[in-house]
Amino acid sequence: MLEPIHVSAIQHYAFCPRQFALIHIEQVWEDNLYTERGHRAHQKVHQPGGFTREGVRVEYGLAIWSERIGLIGQADVVEFVDGVPYPVEHKVGPRKYRKADELQLTAQALCLEEMFGVEVPKGALYYRKSRKRREVAFTSELRDEVERVVAEIRELLKSQRLPPPTNDDRCRHCSLYDACMPQAASLLEHTG
Template identity: 40%
Template sequence: MLYEESEFLQLSGIQHFAFCRRQWALAYIEMQWQENVRTVEGRLLHEYAHDNSIKEKRGDLIISRGMAIHSRELGISGECDVVEFHKSEKGVPLVGREGNYQVIPIEYKKGKPKTNDVDLLQLAAQALCLEEMLCCQIPRGYLYYGETRHREKVEFTEELRENVAKIFREMHKYYAQRYTPKVKMGKGCHACSLKDICLPVLNKESSVKRYMEARMKEESAE
């Protein structure tokens, strides 16, 4: 199945969906969003990475910033923070350039490496888009973390690729149904920029209240 452009979801949404499906639905289906310190700092870092006025060519290396990408197979579109093109016989040709180039996507993140795979999923999704657009194979990419100022290599394994495709299929299903999942309290709720919209504690308490009211009605009926 190939998606039409009108059906494309935002690629960057995969990290929100993997972190919390409700957060993704609130932001991308209900179009609700709030910024906190973390999101502002992350946005500023990405603005630098996407600054198209910064163009670099270092010998056999070409650096592209804010490159627009898409995939009809996954039904997504977005931008890469940075894509490096390294001149190599094993690479692919680029329009207006001599020789072949290997493609390496690089995603910028504000903090430090996470214990989950949300960043890996986003980077792998970018690689899948680039592979479809440029008819090439991309074995690896890098995550650059602002706190450590260090690149972390990410291998695009078959398992990671399949997980990306699976998650986007689920996202398309939710989006088509306009479905917003219920609250599931977790450690990440306190740092979530949407906690004042989601109101996880209030929603949780509301669920308990409804449960108690239902139990009381059952006891009264007996």
């Protein structure tokens, strides 16, 4: 059996492999304004529970897993429409395209498919700032990319190496900026 990888780790890795390694290999975590907002926003949806509204069962904080891929996690919200799970991942910021978020949501769908034995064709990213959803179709490309990312995560965990910094726009709001030191690490790479 594969050592399980947390679904949220897919988002970390897809956003920045160095951020992933700092969190999951080096065990570094720093909060900032954005992570604090995220914690507060997720408090409600991470409390397991549910209700039925207009024939749709809604579950909060649902534990999810996939033995085939080796994933574990917790879905923010899963709506069951005619028995078909529809995952809804909550995001704090404005409605914005982020591939890392789509991969995290797709990983949730793969878990739900294995757990419930039904195809999960789509889900949504819910943006709290705008209070709007962006629907995501779980294409074969997204599904394949999740499996590729999970394989890369396993390799990185096995190697225990810290990838080089990106030193780009992603760094600006990263809570791990001081621990990562992207500018200093980039200078060392270019001079070393």
